[in-house]
Amino acid sequence: MRVVLVGPPGAGKGTQAQFIASHLSIPKISTGDIFRANVSGGTELGKLAKEYMDRGDLVPDEVTVAMVRDRLAEDDAQEGFLLDGFPRNVPQAEVLKKMLAEFGTALDVVLNLVVEDDEVVRRLAGRRTCRSCGKVWHVLFDPPAVEGVCDACGGELFQRDDDREETIRRRLEVYQEQTSPLISFYADEGILQGVDATGPVEEITQRAMSALRRFAD
Numbered sequence: 001m002r003v004v005l006v007g008p009p010g011a012g013k014g015t016q017a018q019f020i021a022s023h024l025s026i027p028k029i030s031t032g033d034i035f036r037a038n039v040s041g042g043t044e045l046g047k048l049a050k051e052y053m054d055r056g057d058l059v060p061d062e063v064t065v066a067m068v069r070d071r072l073a074e075d076d077a078q079e080g081f082l083l084d085g086f087p088r089n090v091p092q093a094e095v096l097k098k099m100l101a102e103f104g105t106a107l108d109v110v111l112n113l114v115v116e117d118d119e120v121v122r123r124l125a126g127r128r129t130c131r132s133c134g135k136v137w138h139v140l141f142d143p144p145a146v147e148g149v150c151d152a153c154g155g156e157l158f159q160r161d162d163d164r165e166e167t168i169r170r171r172l173e174v175y176q177e178q179t180s181p182l183i184s185f186y187a188d189e190g191i192l193q194g195v196d197a198t199g200p201v202e203e204i205t206q207r208a209m210s211a212l213r214r215f216a217d
């Protein structure tokens with residue numbers, strides 16, 4: 001299955017992507033994760049991306065699209081994938097459509113994670129990420145047993161630079177202006193499924209899985 005997850009920053013895309021991808025046995029492809037890996041690896045791509053990420057802006061389309069094209073050409077993505085954080089504007093969605101058409105395929109479904117603004121801000125403000133394994137925690141909603149330490153691997157937890165108040169505000173603006181038009185884009189394509197993304201993580205995963213099953217029928 002070829003699936004895209006959309007939703008505002010902090011909606012829980014990364015959290016859900018890992019469970020949905022594992023239920024469907026497809027790779028999770030997160031452009032944010034790939035950019036962050038390049039930033040910590042000090043690559044040229046990372047240096048370029050960091051400038052935009054720190055401001056809360058989108059990395060330019062040509063850079064992002066080239067990166068996704070390479071990733072989708074890898075062997076593990078041939079039978080399906082779950083894209084988290086891409087596309088993030090209508091031009092990227094149009095390129096993705098063309099790219100998949102070149103491979104002789106198309107998206108099956110786009111899941112839109114729906115959460116109200118106040119909740120999104122609470123989720124982003126308390127997000128902590130493990131420096132070693134990348135697992136995402138929340139200081140209130142999903143705290144590790146020991147503050148600042150990842151339960152999964154013992155790594156150090158940190159707050160992303162772009163999860164500070166001012167950058168959060170900018171990212172929400174960017175979402176409204178550039179990303180939210182994807183909802184009507186994919187509704188017009190007839191592949192959009194809304195998922196209520198409030199409540200416990202496991203319940204949201206169940207809702208997402210039933211939406212996917214409904215769509216597959």
Ligand code: ADP
Binds near residue numbers: 123126128136199204
């Ligand atoms: P996104 O990838 O959409 O930006 P994340 O998956 O990183 O979102 O989640 C943002 C924050 O919200 C994280 O700290 C995560 O632990 C927390 N979170 C995710 N899902 C829920 C939920 N259902 N209820 C409360 N907090 C959640």
Ligand code: ADP
Binds near residue numbers: 084
């Ligand atoms: P969140 O889910 O919290 O919004 P991501 O981890 O998906 O954050 O993205 C973090 C940052 O990486 C974005 O604010 C943006 O600068 C960059 N980025 C990620 N995906 C894309 C994309 N598809 N196009 C452009 N920039 C992107």
